[in-house]
Amino acid sequence: xxxxxxxxxxxxxxxxxxxxxxxxxxxxxxxxxxxxxxxxxxxxxxxxxxxxxxxxxxxxxxxxxxxxxxxxxxxxxxxxxxxxxxxxxxxxxxxxxxxxxxxxxxxxxxxxxxxxxxxxxxxxxxxxxxxxxxxxxxxxxxxxxxxxxxxxxxxxxxxxxxxxxxxxxxxxxxxxxxxxxxxxxxxxxxxxxxxxxxxxxxxxxxxxxxxxxxxxxxxxxxxxxxxxxxxxxxxxxxxxxxxxxxxxxxxxxxxxxxxxxxxxxxxxxx
Numbered sequence: 001x002x003x004x005x006x007x008x009x010x011x012x013x014x015x016x017x018x019x020x021x022x023x024x025x026x027x028x029x030x031x032x033x034x035x036x037x038x039x040x041x042x043x044x045x046x047x048x049x050x051x052x053x054x055x056x057x058x059x060x061x062x063x064x065x066x067x068x069x070x071x072x073x074x075x076x077x078x079x080x081x082x083x084x085x086x087x088x089x090x091x092x093x094x095x096x097x098x099x100x101x102x103x104x105x106x107x108x109x110x111x112x113x114x115x116x117x118x119x120x121x122x123x124x125x126x127x128x129x130x131x132x133x134x135x136x137x138x139x140x141x142x143x144x145x146x147x148x149x150x151x152x153x154x155x156x157x158x159x160x161x162x163x164x165x166x167x168x169x170x171x172x173x174x175x176x177x178x179x180x181x182x183x184x185x186x187x188x189x190x191x192x193x194x195x196x197x198x199x200x201x202x203x204x205x206x207x208x209x210x211x212x213x214x215x216x217x218x219x220x221x222x223x224x225x226x227x228x229x230x231x232x233x234x235x236x237x238x239x240x241x242x243x244x245x246x247x248x249x250x251x252x253x254x255x256x257x258x259x260x261x262x263x264x265x266x267x268x269x270x
Contacts, residue, residue, distance in 0.1 A: 001078060001086070005096045008071050011117055016074035017060055019098065021253025022110045023074075024049040025126050026119035032056035032068045044246035045259060066092050074098055074116055076109075106171060106252045130254050134176055137261045137269075141177060144269040149180035151209035151234075152249065153199075155224075156217035160199050162188050167195035169213070169249050172257045177264065182209045196250075201228050211239045211268050215249045241267040 016023050017034040020043060035042045035055035042055060056064050060080065065073065073095040075081055081089065081097055089095040099112040107127065114123030150173050152163040163170040165181055166189065174181045184207045188197050205228050212234040223229055234240055243249050243263070248256035 001081070001097050003086070005094050007094050007096060007116055009118055011072040013068070013070045014072050014074065014117060015056070015060075015065055015068055015070040015093075016113065017056060017058060017076070019074055019076050019113055020046055020050060021251060021255045022113040023117065025110070025254045026114050026117065026122040028117050028119065029053065031070060032064070034058055041245070043251060045248040045251065045256065047246075049255075060089075062088055062092070065089065072096070072116070074113060076100055102166065105175075106257075110254065126254050130258060133258060133261060137265055138177060140265060140269050141179065145179075145210075147180055148210040148268065149182045149208070150211045150213065150264075150268070151182055151185050151207060152213045152215070153204075154196055154215040154217065154250065155221055158218055158221040158223055160201065160204060160223065161196040162199045164192040164195055164197065165189040167192075168252050169260055170195075171252060172260055173264070176257070177261070180210075182207060184208070201226060204228070204232055207232055207234070209234050210237075211241065213249060213263070213267070214240055214242045215245070215247065216242045217245050239268075 013031045014023060014028055015032055016030050017032070020030055020033055023030050024046060029050070030053060033042060033050045033053045033055055036058050039055040056068065070093040073089050073093050075089070075095060075097045077100050078097060086095060096116050098116065099108050111120070111123050114120050152169045152173065154161045154163070162185060165174045165185055170189070173179045184203065188199055191197070201223050210233070229235060241263070248259040
């Protein structure tokens with residue numbers, strides 16, 4: 001963002017809201033963890049790694065950041081420090097906005113976070129291990145699920161959302177794993193302004209994915225009782241795999257993606 005930031009060589013108290021996957025992967029336990037809905041929503045899949053770490057609201061209120069007594073603040077998105085917020089945070093501790101944006105891959109962001117906390121060597125080890133797992137998974141999928149297409153949906157408050165092909169689990173499935181992307185996912189992704197885009201049940205009727213991974217936050221949703229839902233190709237063929245809010249499917253990072261690879265292999269490469 002045009003600032004030069006002097007960071008501690010060995011930071012001890014790091015605030016890195018929504019960057020916890022990256023931090024934990026390189027052995028750094030942050031002093032607070034991201035949360036939403038008055039701390040009722042956290043990254044549950046990191047529960048063991050973040051045991052005992054207090055929550056902080058995703059909006060990073062200055063008072064809460066100050067109370068955490070950080071010696072380094074990492075910010076994951078330019079928009080989080082607009083309207084004078086950057087100057088407020090840098091008064092608390094050295095504040096670094098990590099690489100972000102539509103053209104920045106998760107790997108670039110991960111290595112940038114690692115560099116900021118002086119853990120580049122550890123990050124390289126993590127990526128090497130991940131790439132070996134990825135190569136093995138791709139080989140297995142080529143043998144057992146060749147040319148099969150997949151989609152990821154999230155249902156909450158009786159509304160469906162579809163992941164973008166370059167975000168979260170979409171980046172893993174279509175980018176890293178090279179699985180086939182359905183036409184509807186391409187269309188939705190072209191217009192996407194966030195990781196998840198709202199998609200109507202009528203549109204979902206055209207979803208020709210062989211497999212659907214569903215993050216189900218509303219098990220009693222009326223849409224599941226609608227004949228349109230029952231007739232979606234993957235649902236009809238019993239190729240719908242459901243996960244809860246406590247899963248890694250809404251997130252990104254080496255830990256989230258390692259878990260998702262295991263889920264994919266377990267579900268479709270039997």
